[in-house]
Amino acid sequence: PTVVFIDPHGSEHAVEAPDGRSLMQVAIDHAVPGILGDCGGVCSCATCHGYVDPAFLDQLPPRSETEVFMLEGVPDLRGNSRLCCQIRMQPALAGMRIQLPDEQV
Numbered sequence: 001p002t003v004v005f006i007d008p009h010g011s012e013h014a015v016e017a018p019d020g021r022s023l024m025q026v027a028i029d030h031a032v033p034g035i036l037g038d039c040g041g042v043c044s045c046a047t048c049h050g051y052v053d054p055a056f057l058d059q060l061p062p063r064s065e066t067e068v069f070m071l072e073g074v075p076d077l078r079g080n081s082r083l084c085c086q087i088r089m090q091p092a093l094a095g096m097r098i099q100l101p102d103e104q105v
């Protein structure tokens with residue numbers, strides 16, 4: 001399955017996302033600009049912030065307490081803000097689009 005990251009400049013990156021891999025790792029694997037993943041995916045840096053396609057929100061696991069806490073520090077928090085390291089690819093997410101913010105923390 002693929003997902004599409006939209007970088008801060010508006011360029012789309014359709015990338016292969018193996019089931020079970022975190023979307024942060026998928027973006028890093030493909031050198032998508034606009035996402036950092038500084039903490040390696042343990043929900044302690046918030047540099048993997050993205051805005052997920054609202055149509056997929058109810059397919060995603062809810063934000064954990066830690067994710068909610070970390071998201072409080074991002075520059076432009078929205079209802080569809082998620083930390084990409086906390087979302088594992090699964091078949092239901094095929095085709096999901098993730099807009100990356102203008103700046104990471």
Ligand code: FES
Nearest residue numbers: 039043045046085
């Ligand atoms: Fe650090 Fe996601 S990679 S919070």
